[in-house]
Amino acid sequence: MNDTAIDYAGVFQALPGxxxxxxxxxxxxxxxxxxxxxxxxxxxxxIGRHLFDVFPDNPNDPTATGMRNLEASLNRVIATGKRDTMALQRYDVACPDRPGEWEERYWSPVNAPVFDTDGKVVLLVHRVEDVTELIRARGNPGGRTRVLEAELYTRARELQELNERLRQAHAREREVALALQEAMLSARRQVGHHRTAVRYRPAVGALNVCGDWYDVVDLVGGNRIGVSVGDVVGHGLAAAGVMGQLRSALTAVSRVAAGPAEALNVLGRYAHVVDGAESATVVATFIDFDHRTITYSSAGHPPPVLVHADGRVEFLDQATDPPLDARLAPVPRPQAVTTYTDGATLALYTDGLVERRREDIDTGLARLADSLRRHCTQDPEFLADAVLLELLPPGGATDDTALVIVRL
Known part of the structure; x- marks a missing residue:
């Protein structure tokens, strides 16, 4: 299959988001x-109309800032040429069939540039998730679970259709898979004023892409962020497609979940209806900067590493459970909490960073702890590069690697 054989206009119209x-x-x-x-x-x-003529701010709400925030984000993309992920926004929408009435809505937007051959921004991609029902159900535990499950089951069916279309591009599997991975995993990520560094290194080999992923997301309420990494079993386009489904689902769930264990509980039910998601591993952390705590839960994933300000290394391994969809019946997952002081460093990663053939994984974990300890005073960007340089083989690893560094 070549480029001319793919109806990209049709793909755009069929996108589930x-x-x-x-x-x-x-x-x-x-x-x-x-x-x-x-x-x-x-x-x-x-089509052809100005964004804010179609969706103005609610004139009945003097505190409405959705239009101003969105305009600022889009202008940042034009000025910097970089993707901009916005915090959750309340942006009421005028009812087209009921003049004068406005519907309360909550959106999770991402804006990205499209360049011409000279590197000039000529279009803006505006992707939005409507999370209104999730927010409304937040105060009702039973209702929240039902809404989350219904939303995720619907998304599973829609994304499986897209995944099946992508599977048909066999002749371009490596290029399409890697492009998909790179599109979903931005090269850099800043959340508020918190210093973070993210890295993804594809495996060497014919397919050159697997199912590793990471995510850093602002959480609703307080000075908090969610940081997660995961690993899908398998290689190539299928694994990349499953990765995208799980990552998107966990992003949505984390914004409204009470903690990482609840987020993984719902993600596990979602994984049950996604072909290829069985035995995927993931670890989720909720960082509260006001209270200096890290709440975490792991579904069969290697433990995050916390390097305290005094150089002491702590593996966050007190809330470990089997991988996603590993049990016949769902069981609530555990979670644990640890504390830190200013200047600590948190590292989340996938097994490609620490596992080597014919070597015990404890050896790789010790090597990672030593590298983090020696470089922990450095800027997160430098630290991430140093860790990859010291731990990955010179010729590249046979498994892909994701790494997130957060300075606390």
């Missing part, structure tokens, strides 16, 4: 079917 294209002067150039459906608008009501 809400995606729109904006011109640099913030006018709608296109919107996929899911965007139109969830927004309750027709193409005629959107």
């Amino acid at each position: 809400m995606v729109a294209l904006l011109t640099p002067d913030l006018r709608y150039a296109d919107a996929n079917e899911e965007f139109l459906r969830v927004a309750g608008r027709t193409r005629e009501q959107m």
